[in-house]
Amino acid sequence: MKAVIFLSLLVASPVFAQTPKPASAIRGAGNETCASVKIDDGVSLGHWTLGFWSGLNAASGQPVGETATAATLVGEVNKLCEAEPSIRVSEAALRTYVRYSKR
16 A cells, blocks of 8 residues: 555656746736836835745745845845846846845
């Protein structure tokens, strides 16, 4: 019986190893391109970014960006969005998060 369960898990493991496409899992402003989101709109970009950032911190257990102000973090995402308007807001936020995590 244990062998059957083990083999079942072994066969199913590639299915569980696949990661979802980011665009299908991201909701709200994060799924929009930077060009389509008004940069100075605190509700669309700022609040979404801070919620996403907080979720990443909660999931990782790391306090990334804890010494930066909310305005600084959103400003960094804004800068990346202005430089690369064709990327999604979620990518800009994630790239900024990764950069801060290496500090």
